Structure formats: structure tokens, C-alpha cells
Amino acid sequence: MDTIPIMKRHVLIFGLVGGVLIATLQYTEYRFVVIEHSVELYSALVAILFAAFGIWLGLRITRNRETIRETVVVREVLVPAEAPAPEPFAPNTAQQQTLGITARELETLTLIARGFSNREIATQLFVSENTVKTHCARAFDKLGAARRTQAVQRGKELGLLP
Amino acid sequence: MDTIPIMKRHVLIFGLVGGVLIATLQYTEYRFVVIEHSVELYSALVAILFAAFGIWLGLRITRNRETIRETVVVREVLVPAEAPAPEPFAPNTAQQQTLGITARELETLTLIARGFSNREIATQLFVSENTVKTHCARAFDKLGAARRTQAVQRGKELGLLP
DNA sequence: TGAAAAATCATCCGAAAGGGTGACGACATT
DNA sequence: AATGTCGTCACCCTTTCGGATGATTTTTCA
Numbered sequence: 001m002d003t004i005p006i007m008k009r010h011v012l013i014f015g016l017v018g019g020v021l022i023a024t025l026q027y028t029e030y031r032f033v034v035i036e037h038s039v040e041l042y043s044a045l046v047a048i049l050f051a052a053f054g055i056w057l058g059l060r061i062t063r064n065r066e067t068i069r070e071t072v073v074v075r076e077v078l079v080p081a082e083a084p085a086p087e088p089f090a091p092n093t094a095q096q097q098t099l100g101i102t103a104r105e106l107e108t109l110t111l112i113a114r115g116f117s118n119r120e121i122a123t124q125l126f127v128s129e130n131t132v133k134t135h136c137a138r139a140f141d142k143l144g145a146a147r148r149t150q151a152v153q154r155g156k157e158l159g160l161l162p
Numbered sequence: 163m164d165t166i167p168i169m170k171r172h173v174l175i176f177g178l179v180g181g182v183l184i185a186t187l188q189y190t191e192y193r194f195v196v197i198e199h200s201v202e203l204y205s206a207l208v209a210i211l212f213a214a215f216g217i218w219l220g221l222r223i224t225r226n227r228e229t230i231r232e233t234v235v236v237r238e239v240l241v242p243a244e245a246p247a248p249e250p251f252a253p254n255t256a257q258q259q260t261l262g263i264t265a266r267e268l269e270t271l272t273l274i275a276r277g278f279s280n281r282e283i284a285t286q287l288f289v290s291e292n293t294v295k296t297h298c299a300r301a302f303d304k305l306g307a308a309r310r311t312q313a314v315q316r317g318k319e320l321g322l323l324p
Numbered sequence: 325t326g327a328a329a330a331a332t333c334a335t336c337c338g339a340a341a342g343g344g345t346g347a348c349g350a351c352a353t354t
Numbered sequence: 355a356a357t358g359t360c361g362t363c364a365c366c367c368t369t370t371c372g373g374a375t376g377a378t379t380t381t382t383c384a
Binding site: 325326327328329330331332333334335336337338339340341342343344345346347348349350351352353354 | 355356357358359360361362363364365366367368369370371372373374375376377378379380381382383384
């Protein structure tokens with residue numbers, strides 16, 4: 001499946017989508033010229049396709065900024081001891097720094113702690129399962145964990161996970 | 163090629179593809195009957211329109227997430243001398259009863275939560291690994307969990323685990 | 325602008341985990 | 355004696371994980 005050298009994949013995908021779109025249009029032109037009502041049909045299809053694609057793109061281009069903000073916006077607030085149930089959890093960024101755990105790795109860890117499988121995590125993060133496994137492996141290594149349950153345990157001990 | 167900030171390259175490429183698409187469509191207009199050209203034009207317009215909409219939507223989604231995160235990220239720093247963490251944890255026996263989780267199963271769950279493998283648990287409990295797996299399977303079934311991390315998560319939610 | 329860091333993806337392989345089924349003995353209840 | 359629960363163990367099979375390695379792309383930063 002991956003025999004294609006991975007160049008500028010975006011351009012490739014764009015080209016493919018565009019090509020397929022054009023081909024489809026031209027093909028349907030011959031086949032369905034007579035059918036007038038099919039215009040709305042594939043207009044709608046194209047619309048849905050591009051809307052989904054646009055959403056994906058929007059998510060993608062803003063994702064990085066989001067992670068930045070996540071690390072930057074941490075402001076420290078003194079909380080009295082009797083404050084019960086401090087639900088908003090902020091990971092111990094100091095620990096994270098010293099261990100060299102990246103934002104993405106921590107993100108993966110939290111999803112592991114919630115009981116998701118690698119595949120589910122991959123879906124939620126819009127990456128491949130292989131990528132998730134890489135994040136896992138590196139996070140485990142930095143945490144000195146051999147299993148995900150152990151990683152979660154360690155993460156909670158270190159204040160990285162709620 | 164670009165002195166343009168790389169962040170917006172995606173959008174740029176997208177726009178270019180859109181332009182190419184339109185150009186192609188208009189080119190084909192000359193080669194085919196004039197009657198159909200409105201279809202393609204319409205499709206292209208709809209596509210671009212919805213792509214823009216999708217991007218806007220994607221941006222909006224992530225922006226909301228950001229604002230949420232911004233309000234949520236509050237970090238307590240100095241929780242003065244909390245009571246020395248009364249370690250004795252009492253599992254919610256009521257929940258355990260209603261779920262029909264046996265003592266041995268809960269014991270296994272606890273060790274799972276501490277990050278042990280089945281083999282290690284078997285050693286600690288002086289039973290075979292198969293037995294541990296049986297306990298796991300039954301506990302997972304009663305908790306509605308498919309993975310041990312999920313079982314741990316559920317167990318903590320239900321007050322079965324510390 | 326160029327190096328470093330981070331994120332992404334893949335492949336191979338072995339180990340661990342999970343599902344299903346069946347079975348057996350101990351023990352308590354009925 | 356019959357029944358039921360619990361703990362124990364085994365086998366088979368599939369899926370998921372984890373380790374090791376190499377590569378490319380994107381982002382950050384000096």
C-alpha cells in the first residue's frame with residue numbers, strides 16, 4: 001500500500017482529488033447529460049466532499065497552534081487546601097519537561113489512561129496507528145514503563161495524568 | 163519559492179488547486195458543447211464554496227476548543243501540607259456487589275491497575291497465568307471493558323480502585 | 325537559513341492480552 | 355443429594371501491544 005515514495009503528500013492528495021473530481025465530472029457529462037436532475041446530485045456530492053475536506057484541513061492547520069497554546073497558557077493559581085474536587089486538571093509541566101515528554105506523547109498517554117486502544121487513539125488524533133505506537137514507545141521509554149497500564153500508573157504518580 | 167509563512171501553505175495550495183480546477187473546467191468548456199458548461203462551473207463553485215465553509219467550520223471548532231482549554235487550564239501549585247494521604251482505601255463494596263465482582267477478581271484488577279502483567283500477577287497470587295486471565299476476562303465482562311486500561315478506568319470511576 | 329526537535333508513517337517480529345470453551349474440586353445452601 | 359458459586363487450570367485462536375529500526379516531513383528556534 002505504501003510503495004509510493006512519500007513526497008509532498010498533500011500535493012499528491014490534492015492532485016488525486018482534483019483529478020478524480022474532474023474525471024468524474026467529465027465522465028458523468030457523457031453518461032448523464034440527458035438526465036437533468038443529476039446535476040443537483042453530484043453537486044451535492046462534491047459539496048459534501050469538499051466540506052468534509054475543508055473541515056479536515058481546518059483542523060489540521062490549527063492543530064499545532066493549539067498544542068502551543070496548551071503549553072504556554074498554563075498560569076499558576078494558588079488554591080486553598082480545602083478546595084474540594086479541583087476538576088480542571090493541569091499536567092505537571094515541570095515533570096514533563098524534565099522527562100522530555102512531548103505534547104503529543106502526553107496527549108497519547110491521556111488517551112491510553114482513558115482506556116482507548118491504539119487504533120481508537122489514532123482515529124481521535126487523526127494519525128495512523130503506527131504513529132500512535134511510536135508515541136507510545138517513546139513515552140513508555142521516558143517513563144520507564146513496559147506496559148501501558150504501568151505507564152498510566154507512573155503518569156499519575158508524576159502528576160502528568162489526572 | 164515561498165517567502166510566505168509556511169503555516170499557510172496548505173491554504174495556498176488549496177487555492178491553487180481550486181484555480182487549476184476552474185481553469186481546467188473552463189478549458190474543457192471550449193472543447194465540449196456549450197450547454198454543459200454551466201454544470202461544471204456550478205459544481206466548481208459549489209465545491210469551493212463548501213470548502214471555504216468547511217475550513218471556516220474547522221477553524222471555528224478548534225477555536226472553541228481552545229477557549230475551553232484556556233479557561234480550563236488552571237494549575238494549583240501550593241496545596242499546603244495536605245493530610246498525609248490516608249492510604250487505607252476502602253473499595254466500594256456496594257458497587258462490587260451489584261456488579262457481581264468477586265474478591266479474587268477485584269484483587270486481580272488492583273494488580274492490573276498497578277501496572278503488572280498477567281504473568282507477574284500470577285506469581286504474586288500463587289496461581290497460574292491462565293487463572294489470572296480467567297479472572298481478567300470475567301472482571302472485564304462485568305465492567306463492560308474490552309481492555310485492561312479501560313477496566314482500570316471504569317474501576318476507578320466506580321470506586322473499586324484507589 | 326540551516327540545524328535541531330518533533331511529528332509522522334512504515335515494516336518485521338515476538339510477546340502479551342483477550343475471547344471462547346470446557347473442565348474439576350471445594351464449599352455453602354437448599 | 356442436588357444446586358450454585360467460586361476459584362482454579364487448560365487449550366485454541368485472534369487481536370493488540372511493544373521493541374527495534376529506518377525514513378520523511380513539519381515545526382521550532384537560534
